[in-house]
Amino acid sequence: MRMKRRYFSLTSFDDAIRILKETFPAPGVTERVSLEQAVGRVTAEPVYAPFSVPEVNLSSMDGIAVRSADTAGAMDRHPVTLEHFQRVNTGQVIPQGFDAVIMIEDVWVSDGTCKVRKSAFPGQFIRPAGEDIRKGELVLPRGHIVRPFDVGALATYGIPSLLVSSVSIGLIPIGDELVPPGVRPKPGAAVESNTLFAHHYFSGMGASCHRYPITRDEPESITAIMSRAIRDHDLVLLFGGSSAGTRDYADQVISSCGTLLFHGVGMKPGTPVMLGSVEKKPVFGVPGFPIAAACVIKEFVARLLEWWGLAPYPIFTIRAELAQRIASDLGYEEFVHVSAARVGNRVSVMPHSRGNGIHMSLVRSDGFIQIPASYEGYEAGEEVPVQLTIPPAHLDRNLLVCGTRDECIHTLGDLLTTRGFSLHCCNTLDSRALLTLREKRCHAASVALPRIGSWVASNLFDPVDNTTFVRVTVAEAELGLASRSGIVLDDLIGVRFINRPRGTTARTLTDEILLSSGITPQVVPGYENQVRSEEGVITAIQNGSADTGVCRKKTAEISALSWTPLGYESYNLVIPLSYLEDPATIGIISILKSGLFRDMIGRTGGYSTAGSGQVSPVFPTTV
Structure with missing residues (x-):
């Protein structure tokens, strides 16, 4: 071929x-559309008012129409009695011969005459003809994006349709x-x-x-x-x-x-x-x-x-500090989707995954960074131009979290919207997330912590300390061996294993279990074979390229595989101690302790919420 x-x-x-x-x-193609179809379209010609609005003088108050000269000298001690006046309501045409309106509250009517204690000036409480717009005045220029309130004004001015670019x-x-x-x-x-x-x-x-x-x-x-x-x-x-x-x-x-x-x-x-x-x-x-x-x-x-004359989408260009390094190839103009938030007194942006097929990086983003073809990327901490797709004011309610992304974190984020906050969790290694947090470029780090009985891995927290940071427990999930035949720990020496990358919770937990059991990785066939996700573990087992691997209980159950427990994966938010009294942190802890969060996580399945919302030192010793 x-x-x-x-x-x-x-x-x-x-x-x-x-x-x-x-x-x-x-x-240069145009079409005429009705006002019902005009919002979002772009005018192809200037639009002028066919008549004045209002066309005549109108009263702007409920009261009486008067000749202002007749009220001269009226005061509280010397009221003036009027014989020539006419009652008018708001929006009513001013009768000929009258040039002012006195509010009904300032008028005393008796036996066909009325007394006023305040003098009126010409034009008082009168909307003059053409006050809103005069006949022939420009309403909309060509190239204007028609907005909902434009349509209301156009209807008022007697304009039923528009010529728009097509x-x-x-x-x-x-x-x-x-x-x-x-x-x-x-x-x-x-x-x-x-x-x-x-x-x-x-x-x-x-x-x-x-x-x-x-x-x-x-x-x-x-x-x-x-x-x-x-x-x-x-x-x-x-x-x-x-x-x-x-x-x-x-x-x-x-x-x-x-x-x-x-x-x-x-x-x-x-x-x-x-x-x-x-x-x-x-x-x-x-x-x-x-x-x-x-x-x-x-x-x-x-x-x-x-x-060609159509309406561009609004883009807000700002400068922000890059939370993590972005590498780029010379010769390629690269567009990287980011989430942005105000962290302290500066705006920080965090890049999302850049795979062509990762649709969610677009869904989760607030904007993008354009890396010029002559650049090899940007360094962490560098100030870069960012093109936002949301108004900059929204950055104040965004919470920037980096690290492990999990369904329990997404559930927390969903409930946080009811408190007026939007949680953006950007996936990165836990160790890198903690470094980013230490550099004050995000609000929190999402960290997955392996636990076996009372043992909890603590070396992951080396970049932070107990004096300036705390750990908030989100939820726990059970980890164990998935297989077709019910493989247990003692069987590992004779079966093909599929592993997860170093630094992941599953890998750390597995390494610790082998160490404590006296099993060396070299005697476990396939121990150095790795897949990026637990879905990859399941696929390897199902297609026969491996016999067992570590995943969550729920994942194994969904795939109809046997499962043997080994330990737990604890999901935590590491936050600065100074943020504990922040409204966002108070909201997070309140949600994690709520029955609604526990019910939603319970419906997801495979989680324990016994410690959800618990605040602990970042360096755990026992659980």
Whole structure:
């Protein structure tokens, strides 16, 4: 079989942006929409008031309309009796011949006349004609993003519809492995989510989108549906088929129908992105991985739509201190999703995992850092520009936690929202998390602690001390040996083992148990074979590449495997002692001790909450 051609040269990110901007001018298409459809759209022409509002003088108070000259000299001791007046209500037209209104509270009416003890000035309590807007005055300029309160004003001014910029986008998902949303994918398959995300993202900018059905990895099928989309839309996106695999045909299809302008850009994520011109319309080949697709949509397609006159999403650029080092490859413009919070008197940001398929790094983030292609990254503690996707004021209620991420931590975070806080837990090694905490770049470190009986590992806490930090217990989970046949500790010498990386709770606990049992790792087959997660342990056992490994009881039960207890994994938050009286810490401890937290963790299964909310020294000796 002939190998698929790979792209050998990459277009720089800046050159790709330049090519995009120079090749595709705005199509200049407009449409008229009703006010009900106008919010979020962008005006294509200036909008002027067809008449004044109000068109005549109106009363702004309940009272009487008077001639101000008739009230001259009125005082408490010398009231003035009026014969010419007329009762008016708020919003009522001022009768001809009157130029002021006196509030009804300041009027005494008797026998057809009234007395006033305060003089009135011309225009008092009157809304003059054109006070809000005059006929012919500009209401909205061209290029304005229509907001909900704009619509209310436009309706008031008698403007029933708007001429807005119009861009139509065709979204085509490609891949034999794709299934539609709502269908659980089989192993090797994936849910087609990119066009759903793109549809809502572009609609938020004021574009009109059409999502096409999933298209097979066949050049003929891709060509047919792309040709149809080119005919019906201003812009087309092909999702998938843009990489260099044996069944990636997007470049071939674009080249056969038009011109391929570039394939492969020096950016991460999204390196395989391609851009073509078919019938003078842009066609993007977008990588299938969600994070890569999102980056291409945000950094390329959204920029094009903004140049074409659509509404950009609000981005708030700030400078913040980087909590941990970020490495980057020279020659690649890299976009790293981060969580941000105000820690003390400065803003700190923590990077999320950067895998192309890790959708949750986008969900959990508050913004991103753009690392220039000429940089090899940023160091911890360095001040860097951050582009926030949330208003900066929200940073004050964010809690930045780094370390172990677990369901019990997520449950705590869910309940913390009822106290007005948002917990962001960024996954990193426990030792690194404690160093970050010591450097005052996060609010807390989430640490998983192995326990066997009364023994608790304490060497993990070397970066911190008992005088300035405390440990708050979140929950505990049982750890043990999972297997098909009920393997116990004494069987390890004769079975194939699958291990976890050094520094993880499971590995620390296993090493300690072997040491205390007099078993050397060298006599346990496969002891140095490692997988990153306990799901990897289960997979290795199920596919027969290993006989046993350490995981939580709940995980083994879900997978219908036998399980033998070894010890516990204790989840803790390490926080500065000075934070104990902070409202966020008080809320955390209160939630951990609550019946609601215990009930929610109980429904999850596999946890003990007997010590939840307990505050202890960071260096444990006994439990």
